[in-house]
Amino acid sequence: MAEELLRTEDLKVYYYTQDGIVRAVENVNFSIKKRETIGVVGESGSGKSTLGLAILKLVPPPGKIVNGKMFFQGIELTKLNEKEMQKIRGKKISMVFQDPTTSLNPLMKIGEHLTETILVHEKVTRDEACERALKLLEDVGILRERFNDYPHQFSGGMRQRVGIALALALKPDLVIADEPTSSLDVIVQFQILELMKSLKKLYDMSLILITHDISIVSEIADKIALMYAGHLVEIAEVAAFFEEPLHPYAEALLHSVPNIQLSDQKLEYIPGMPPDLINPPRGCRFHPRCSYVKEICREKEPPLIQAKPEHFVKCFNYVK
Amino acid sequence: MNVGAFMLLKVEKLKKYFPVQKSFLERLLSRKLEYVKAVDEISFEVEKGEVFTLAGESGCGKTTTGRLIVRLIEPTGGKIFFKGTDITFLKGEPLRKIRKNAQIIFQDPYASLNPRMKIGDSVGNPLEIYNLAFKEDKKRLVLEMLEKVGLEPADKFYYAYPHELSGGQRQRAAIARAMILNPDLVVADEPISMIDVSLRAKILELMIQLKEELNLTYIFITHDLAVAKYISNRVAIMYLGKIVETGLKEIIFSEALHPYTIALLSAIPVPNPKVKRKYMELKGEVPSPINPPSGCRFHPRCPYKNAKCSVEEPELVDVGKGHYVACHKLAH
Numbered sequence: 001m002a003e004e005l006l007r008t009e010d011l012k013v014y015y016y017t018q019d020g021i022v023r024a025v026e027n028v029n030f031s032i033k034k035r036e037t038i039g040v041v042g043e044s045g046s047g048k049s050t051l052g053l054a055i056l057k058l059v060p061p062p063g064k065i066v067n068g069k070m071f072f073q074g075i076e077l078t079k080l081n082e083k084e085m086q087k088i089r090g091k092k093i094s095m096v097f098q099d100p101t102t103s104l105n106p107l108m109k110i111g112e113h114l115t116e117t118i119l120v121h122e123k124v125t126r127d128e129a130c131e132r133a134l135k136l137l138e139d140v141g142i143l144r145e146r147f148n149d150y151p152h153q154f155s156g157g158m159r160q161r162v163g164i165a166l167a168l169a170l171k172p173d174l175v176i177a178d179e180p181t182s183s184l185d186v187i188v189q190f191q192i193l194e195l196m197k198s199l200k201k202l203y204d205m206s207l208i209l210i211t212h213d214i215s216i217v218s219e220i221a222d223k224i225a226l227m228y229a230g231h232l233v234e235i236a237e238v239a240a241f242f243e244e245p246l247h248p249y250a251e252a253l254l255h256s257v258p259n260i261q262l263s264d265q266k267l268e269y270i271p272g273m274p275p276d277l278i279n280p281p282r283g284c285r286f287h288p289r290c291s292y293v294k295e296i297c298r299e300k301e302p303p304l305i306q307a308k309p310e311h312f313v314k315c316f317n318y319v320k
Numbered sequence: 321m322n323v324g325a326f327m328l329l330k331v332e333k334l335k336k337y338f339p340v341q342k343s344f345l346e347r348l349l350s351r352k353l354e355y356v357k358a359v360d361e362i363s364f365e366v367e368k369g370e371v372f373t374l375a376g377e378s379g380c381g382k383t384t385t386g387r388l389i390v391r392l393i394e395p396t397g398g399k400i401f402f403k404g405t406d407i408t409f410l411k412g413e414p415l416r417k418i419r420k421n422a423q424i425i426f427q428d429p430y431a432s433l434n435p436r437m438k439i440g441d442s443v444g445n446p447l448e449i450y451n452l453a454f455k456e457d458k459k460r461l462v463l464e465m466l467e468k469v470g471l472e473p474a475d476k477f478y479y480a481y482p483h484e485l486s487g488g489q490r491q492r493a494a495i496a497r498a499m500i501l502n503p504d505l506v507v508a509d510e511p512i513s514m515i516d517v518s519l520r521a522k523i524l525e526l527m528i529q530l531k532e533e534l535n536l537t538y539i540f541i542t543h544d545l546a547v548a549k550y551i552s553n554r555v556a557i558m559y560l561g562k563i564v565e566t567g568l569k570e571i572i573f574s575e576a577l578h579p580y581t582i583a584l585l586s587a588i589p590v591p592n593p594k595v596k597r598k599y600m601e602l603k604g605e606v607p608s609p610i611n612p613p614s615g616c617r618f619h620p621r622c623p624y625k626n627a628k629c630s631v632e633e634p635e636l637v638d639v640g641k642g643h644y645v646a647c648h649k650l651a652h
Contacts, residue, residue, distance in 0.1 A: 043516045155605045185377035187602050190587035212517055215589035238593045256521040258546035260588050261595055265550060269521035273486055
């Protein structure tokens, strides 16, 4: 068994907006092991990005982690102050953002960007930092000659490679990638996913991939964590999940995604729409759209039940 | 293509070049005006009653083509025939009449509905513009249409403003507005790409159902080939302003011949971890459409290129069963 890297316990993140409290992440329990890739999947507003930001304690105001604990390599992140957190960010846990155009400084050459990042965090000479930056560029498939180019001189795919190089600059143990390929075309998406797979091995790290595209998870991840309306509703190994999803939402979602490999596919759809998280439904948040709904689903929030050794589901109906 | 089938739309060598804006300094230095060749001499036909899909990556010209067909932008060259009439350069009243029969649904339902107009007024506006129905008649027709697209209770949605609706509901309203004039042709430009995953299937289902009910023809524009496979009868794959391959969906998705189509199909992730795809890896990204590569535009990235590919532009060649491919490798 590989050792546990990160664990969350009853994590709750709320946004205190003028319209009310948005319960973006509620009672989320999950863990990731060393060298594991977990795909966090959900629709917009399911809380998947908030979860990613919460792990780095970067939830923007009016958001707040209101409850729960997070442990990373035995350290309780939830207890660390801002200064201590800064030693974790980038060095231990880093992030790849969706749109590298907004996460890179347009006035900084990309080589400088990488070198500065290393210099700020580590006691090395400028020459050593430069050398490491060049190596990073090489690892992500960018020519050394482009060290002195500015972000706008790169294409979307190449910019995302720079974003990945930045995330890897301090050799973190965990990288959180939030929709890293959503603004890219499918061929470039494929290239970036392949790159991330190989870098994960090369840098011996774990990866949390946040995406709305369940197909991507099936290609790259070991495990899938499915979110719905702020709840983590199912977590399982990818093969087991696609073979036999246990949560009614998971089942319905898989039937509603067009699959290029199938002919004459009959798409099914989920009635209703995702709830408003200021006034989420009582009990199970999926119950108004669920075709297996029972009385108890309307009253009580189901716990995350272990159905099989590595398969957890948040549903009463699973216990038949 | 069936002989004798009614050709609703015919596009011949359609071209759209957008001039690249020059700065004052560049004008002083009288630098040559450059063009983005968004759509460069494409030809295709659409039969009545079919779903014809234009698919490709961003910048391939699919959206520009859609807008040219409904004459939202002026073509640089080529011809568009709608129901046998040349509409390429129509103006004024004749164009207005054509537009009644050729409607468009846009990608972003947050931008395509006027935020200060009630849904009922937005959907009913076309009826007033074409002097077809007013007041009570208009309201009755709009309510019927809102029910058809699943915005129920219709009288509640009639008086709602766009901000009160979710993305999926707004797109339904936009669909209702496109359908209310009972058009022959609807251009649907990425109608589901901004909608939540769990609601997409429902919108696709609705579009198929409306097509049957109202005898529509769709030109469906998408970057998502899995969606294209689901909804289309025929598909055209575009690359840098050109159609590189077109044919029945059954052929394109199982017997594709153009190296770009094959690579594109092989890069699509599949929601099934057991399927091991055969990848065809392509190097690099789509080049700029300002100075597209000479000859075949795909040649710098093509693993099968030969000397001819960089010099001569391949034509779309009929390889049988209505399957057309633009590639030198295949044309003997």
